[in-house]
Amino acid sequence: MNEKASAEALNRLIQLSVLLNRNLSEGLEGHGLSLSRAPVLWMISASGPQTQRQLADALRVSARNITGLVDSLVSDGFVTRSTHPRDRRALLVALTPHGKETVAQLALDRQQLTRGLFGEWGGIDLASFTQGLDRLVGKLRA
Amino acid sequence: MNEKASAEALNRLIQLSVLLNRNLSEGLEGHGLSLSRAPVLWMISASGPQTQRQLADALRVSARNITGLVDSLVSDGFVTRSTHPRDRRALLVALTPHGKETVAQLALDRQQLTRGLFGEWGGIDLASFTQGLDRLVGKLRA
């Protein structure tokens, strides 16, 4: 392995990560969301109404944190809380119509970002590039 | 461009970004630092003692924010504030010996992470991969 080239690759990756986060965050702001609250909507959209416990586990945040995130999503009209049919301790969090529309918008935003980033990708093999990303994901997970 | 492959690449990239942030953040915690405070040390280490104004501009955060970050770095012994020789409004922030040692440690950590991620890189062409990262950085900056 080439030490210098590897260090350079990591620098770029970190730089890219920062820029990507900023870009995503600004995009979400336009919908009244944030990098913390948007994933709650994604989770519900992907897997249906869920308890706060399930959301907390899926997003790897504390119960207290989910309470706050759902609080703000409720007061902004993205989701509703309703009693769980079988477990009276639990609350089911579901998307409102506005929440669903917003998720659809987020999907469009994502598509647009994909095009902006990978359109005119040209010479470099995208499959190899993705494979490289994949390998790094694997190493960071280990 | 292949729409589906591109979407997949972006997903991996976002996933990688999250994991990388988590990894870096945990590494910094071990030194009593964070993703917000460590860059202040890096900046001073790279470019010498600087005013808070310069740090705020370089790191793209508000003056208020830099005051807080430097406050905590001072109280943890990483940096000192001293009066600017020519401008009595400004304060020069410089590394303490402990701050310098810490930056050296961070550099070692970074080297180790580089090895962990790019050692055994094998088949994929690292230069092409880095070029891909570079291109994305360029597009996000535009």
Next chain:
DNA sequence: TATTGTTATACTCTATAACTATA
């Protein structure tokens, strides 16, 4: 007038611990 940095204030995100209601 413009700039540097602080104080005042406020919001988001995060966590742990104690507690209530339920299982």
Next chain:
DNA sequence: TATAGTTATAGAGTATAACAATA
């Protein structure tokens, strides 16, 4: 006993606005 969620509390990070000292 254990679990779901809230209240209480705390700390980091971020921002804007008003202000003091200096340029």
